[in-house]
Amino acid sequence: MRDMQDDLDSERGREAEEEEEEEEEEEEEGAQEEDGLPRRRGPRRKKMTKARLDRVKLRRMEANTRERNRMHGLNNALDSLRKVVPCYSKTQKLSKIETLRLAKNYIWALSEILSTGKRPDLLTFVQSLCKGLSQPTTNLVAGCLQLNARTFITEHSGEGAFPGRAPFDAVYPPYRLRYDAGAAVGSSGGHVGGSGISAADSGKPFRPYGPFCGAATSYEPFYESTSPECSSPTYDGGVLSPPLHFNGIFSLKHEEPSDLYGRSCHFGTRCCSVASGRASLGHSVASRGATADIHVPYDIQLRNQFYTVQDELNTAYHQ
DNA sequence: TAGGCCATCTGGTCCT
DNA sequence: AGGACCAGATGGCCTA
Secondary structure: OHHHHHHHHHHHHHHHHHHHHHHHHHHHHOOOOHHHOOOOOOOOOOOOOHHHHHHHHHHHHHHHHHHHHHHHHHHHHHHHHHHHOOOEOOOOOOOHHHHHHHHHHHHHHHHHHHHHOOOOOHHHHHHHHHOOOOHHHHHHHHHHHHHHHHHHHHHOOOOOOOOOOOHHHHHOOOEEOHHHHHHHHHHOOOOOOOOOOOHHHHOOOOEOOOOOOOOOOOOEEOOOOOOHHHHOOOOOOOOOOOOEEEEOEEEEOOOOHHHHHHHOOOOOOOOOOOHHHHHHHHHOOOOOOOHHHOOOOOOHHHHHHHHHHHHHHHHHHHO
8 A cells, every 4th residue: 555655656756747848848839729720718728648648547546546435434434324223234234225214214213202202102113214215124124123022022921911011112122130131041041032033043133222222220231141143243343322321311322332232232232221211201110129120021912013013014115 | 137236436516 | 736525337246
C-alpha cells in the first residue's frame, strides 16, 4: 500500500514537469484555428497528451480508491445498523434496503410505544416491523420472533398461564431471572430451543430482540447458558448496544458492549431484559422480589397467537 | 437461467 | 483544484 502511494507520488512529480512543457506548447497552438474551423467558445480543451492521459488515469484511480473506501464506510455503518435492528444474523444478513426498511419500521414502532405508553400485542408489533418488507424478510422477522417465543414456550410448557403478562413480552424469551436460568437450561437439556424452531435447527442463529433492552436489578439474562450458539462464531462482539433502556421509566442509554455481547449473549443474541419493561408499564411484576417473581409468561392463548403470526403476516403481505 | 444483491468503476455535480 | 457525493453501468455471485 505504501509502495503504491510512493509510486503515485513519484508519478505525480514526473507528470507535473511534463505538464508545464505541454502547456507552453498549447499556448502557441491556441492562437490557431484547428481544421479551419473557428475556435470553440469557452475554455479550450486541452490536448490529451500521454502525460495528461496518465495523470487523468491516476486521478481516476485515486478517486476509485476513495469511492471504494467511502462505500466500505457506508457498508460498515449498515452493518452497525443491522446489529441494532431486530433479527440480526451475521450468516444471513438482511439486504441493505431491507435493513433500512426494518430500521425505519423499528424506530417507528418504538416511537409509537413511547408516545402511547402502551405495549402493542406481538402481532401488531411484528406487523409494524414488517411493513413494506419483502416476503422473505417478513418471514425472517416473524420467524425470528416466533422462534424465540416458541423456544420459551417449550421451556415452560406445562406450567400455568400468566394472564397478566402482555403477549408482547414473548419476543424476549432468552431472558429470565438468573436463578431461573439453571432450571430453564436444565429443562431443555442445556440446549434451549431443542424443540420447535431453534436457531440451530434452522441454521440461522438469529438474534432475538426487543425494544426494551436493559435490566432492572433483579433481572439478568442467563448467559450461563450452555447453548453452543452463545459462542457462535457468527457473532462478533463490541458492537453498539441497543439504544433504548428501560429501567422503570423510559430512558435513553447505551450499555457497555461487553455486557451485551460479551457475557450476556444467548444464542448469539443480545441481552434484553423484559421484566423491567413489564414493571414500568404497570404489569407490576418486576417490583416484586426476585425470588417471588418467577412466573410462567406463556399460556395457551399466547402459543396459539404465535402460531398464527406468520400466517397472518403472509396473508397481509399477499393482500 | 432469471432475478436479486452486491462491489466496483465511472463521469457528473456540488462544495470547500 | 480537489474531494465528497451521487447515480448509472457492468460484471460476479448466489439462489430459486
